[in-house]
Amino acid sequence: MFEKSFLEKLRNKLSEWNKAAEQFRSQKSLPRFFTISGEEIDELYTPDKVKDADREEYYWDHIGLPGEYPYTRGVHHTMYRTRLWTMRQFAGMGTPRQTNERFKYIIKEGGTGLSTAFDLPTLMGYDSDHPRSLGEVGKCGVAVDTLADMEIIFDGIDLAKVSTSMTINSPASVLMAMYLGVAEKQGVPFDKLRGTLQNDILKEYIAQKEFIYPPRPSVRLITDMMAYCTKHVPQWNTISISGYHIREAGATAVQELAFTLADGFEYIEAAIAGGQDVDEFAPRLSFFFNAHSDFFEEIAKYRAARRIYAKRMKNKYKAKDPRSWMLRFHTQTAGCSLTAQQPENNIVRVTSQALAAVLGGTQSLHTNSMDETLALPSEKAVRIALRTQQIIAYETGVANTVDPLAGSYFIEAMTDKMEVEAEKYFTEIERRGGVINCIEEGFFQRELAKSAYRFQQEIEKEERVIVGVNKYVMEDEKLEIPVLKIDQRVEKEQYAFVKKIRQERDNKAVHENLEKLRAVARSKENTFEVILDCVRVYATLGEICDVLREEWGEHVESASAMQVS
Amino acid sequence: MAKKIRVLLAKPGLDGHDRGIKVVAAAFRDAGMEVIYTGLRQTPPMIVEAAIQEDVDAIGISILSGAHMTLFPAILEEMKKRGAGDILLFGGGIIPEDDKIALEKMGVARIFTPGAPTEEAIDFLQKAVARKSSDEKIM
Amino acid sequence: MTVLDRFYEGDIRALSKVISYVENQQDRYRELLGRLFRQGGHSLRVGLTGPPGAGKSTLVNCLARAFLKQNKKVGVIAVDPTSPFTGGALLGDRVRMNDFPSDGRFYFRSMATRGALGGLAATTDNITVVYDSFGFDVTLIETVGVGQIELDIINTCDVVVVILVPESGDSVQTMKAGLMEIADIFCVNKADREGSDRLIMELRQTLDTRKKIENAWRVPVISTVGIQNKNIDRLIMKLEEFVAFQKESGKFEKHRKTQLKKKIENILQEKISGIILDKMKEFADFDKIITDMYEGKTDPYTLAGELFDRVSR
Known part of the structure; x- marks a missing residue:
């Protein structure tokens, strides 16, 4: 990229410059210059800081052109000039009826993408009337017990015309089966269905901890579904491999990058081991990253992710279809960066985070609402969050050209460093026997807890400033934004409804299908089709998950995962 | 030997977000306490049983899912039932101000909300435990 | 009713309290252990x-x-x-x-x-x-x-x-x-x-x-x-x-007897060193002794012997 002679000249010049700069160094505007992940940052980046900058191959191997291998500059040739990123806001609450009303409103306003949040009992595979569900029904999303609930959620909505995203992991097969059940009732052929499932169980063990079964059978559920959908629901994105939650749980940018990609490679290897062809399923894989507050570090993270992925898919997994090499991703701004103090400041945080995601080439984006550390977001807060994206898209001009930051010495050096550091983690994970072994022995969990604790200590020691929290604090701050509360009646309604369904359905058919599922769980057959059969006869989510719990056991974290070193 | 503060930390309910509670666990440990962390999805009977067996001075729980108005009272109730009312119950999470006041009235010793420094919790616990006294005779 | 009474009735809270008492080596913990030992x-x-x-x-x-x-x-x-x-x-x-x-x-x-x-x-x-x-x-x-x-x-x-x-x-x-x-x-x-x-x-x-x-x-x-x-x-x-x-x-019994011997040695060591360390505070300017040792005027080997003699007298 740069001539050797030029680099030599530059080095000489730099040593002079260094002498001149010295006089200013006794004074410091901040105690430390480091990223939010704790990486020390140099005072100045020049071509000299970019390793191998004197080789032409560096440009083609590391940077290249957008829409081309290794995709550092983006997965599309023309990026946002052709199509802006999708502004996808995640929502869902209360009863299926309330969610249905919300969806119809979105469609009326011209929206075509529906995004569903489920409540904790649904995420954990419990029915609404299970003792463990007490106090949680309808709180963080919509409650779903049977196909009947799903029928209500999508009542009057043509599934052939919308794209639906469902944030569900451990019981994802069951919810997907319910969605297909609704399609059958509507007479919509499966190959017309479009949407995305989160369906990433590995990050649950690592970070969000909404797991049911042990890792191995859980991964089987996923690869079974991938196999079914590749054949029957070809437009569906069966998995969204998520770093978002890993970051929220305390990871650094490098840890988010490395652990997420490692999870992705684990699924890919499992699917290949199960006899699937990489080029058949890989084009439907997608990723989900966090956008945290350290602007440049985040941009470097996205660029490194695309490059690492492309290289591995091509070289290690021998994918031939370029679509298999492209890492496409959704981004959400960092919930953990929001503060309860002076919550309006969060609008500014979200803006800069969203800008980083866009400059990093995201395919879709969710911007958080300012009040999320206080309660579920209010309507006004949600609107401002969406407006933030629109202002970035239409007013700032950042979408005018593709990957405008490429070639920045700092960005390229940081992108390279991210890749090197991530590779170190891949080696370490391999040394420890792979992702699942690392989960079982608590390696990821300890790494995350360590980073989270270090971050908290930096704040408390005031090495790191968080505006409104440890600096510029307002005494006697009064909350001035409205806070949304969920009606306690949701629980009772849902409770009564699931009881009614259990009485009215054909219980003999339910029992037979559940026993069929048990037999399949013990065998090596594909689990998805029989789950679909169970759902069709209105077996509840809890009943289906219970059969699998009985057969496969429940996952409990290891004692070594509890430590914070 | 100087008595150590023993504290049980647990996550009740279905919510699995354990970043906060692990940071608090590490901070308490580094403040010289013995921290028993019992992990996720602990029911009120499990939490109180563990607190009794471990003979802790305090129970700290973390709830981010919005189920706090169900779970805190259930734990208080269980403590009363098991004769463990002398153990301090405190907690943290996304808990609106009104609920916080209601819970503290109910008998929760203290609720910490997002952004509270760990030092504040340490200070609270050290002082609250020092105030506790027992006139039970050992033999 | 004392904690120990409740312990005998099988009360779990009392068991926990007794364990803490022993773990913290509170005042009469050896006496308490003595009683418990005979029933085990x-x-x-x-x-x-x-x-x-x-x-x-x-x-x-x-x-x-x-x-x-x-x-x-x-x-x-x-x-x-x-x-x-x-x-x-x-x-x-x-x-x-x-x-x-x-x-x-x-x-x-x-x-x-x-x-x-x-x-x-x-x-x-x-x-x-x-x-x-x-x-x-x-x-x-x-x-x-x-x-x-x-x-x-x-x-x-x-x-x-x-x-x-x-x-x-x-x-x-x-x-x-x-x-x-x-x-x-x-x-x-x-x-x-x-x-x-x-x-x-x-x-x-x-x-x-x-x-x-x-x-x-x-x-x-x-x-x-x-x-x-x-x-x-x-x-x-x-x-x-x-x-x-x-x-x-017969190894089970032998092993337990070895353990008991070790146990009594430990208790004695604990007791004796406790007594000596307590006494030492009474009659010696400890800082000065340490300084003397540091300056080579005396040595820890001789000194420990002297201290022990004075205590045992």
């Missing part, structure tokens, strides 16, 4: 040790369940390290102990080492006396497990199970000699993982090359998958075989 002697003490990540907690869980199924009362003591810098500890071993009966048939206590280095806390042995007296049929003791040989467990347990996993291959090499000394049973856990066959073979070979002693217990190597509760019955069987073997050969 029936509990089998099983020690579990091994490097980090071997799955000790998981196996403790499995064993506890298996013993409960045999209608035995089970007590667990799980030890984790105290930070030498802050004096605090993060005790995470309870995490797998969900869904156990809360009717007094099962009890679990986490302990921090509080400065001890041999794998247990200094007071762990005393806590086993409390457990024994409370009526637990089996006491399971899990050591710290930081990847070094933890010898305390021999002095506290009737049987020691050393748990290893395929990944602990490296540490086995460095720990080998010591592990062979303390193990009554080797348990290769996570045996569904790659490398477990090799580890089992290596252990068997090493055991075979040891000098054969007539009528000695042949240390078995068994494989388990704790997380799936696999082969736990075999582990229990070997435990029972070992105990039967020890009892028949």
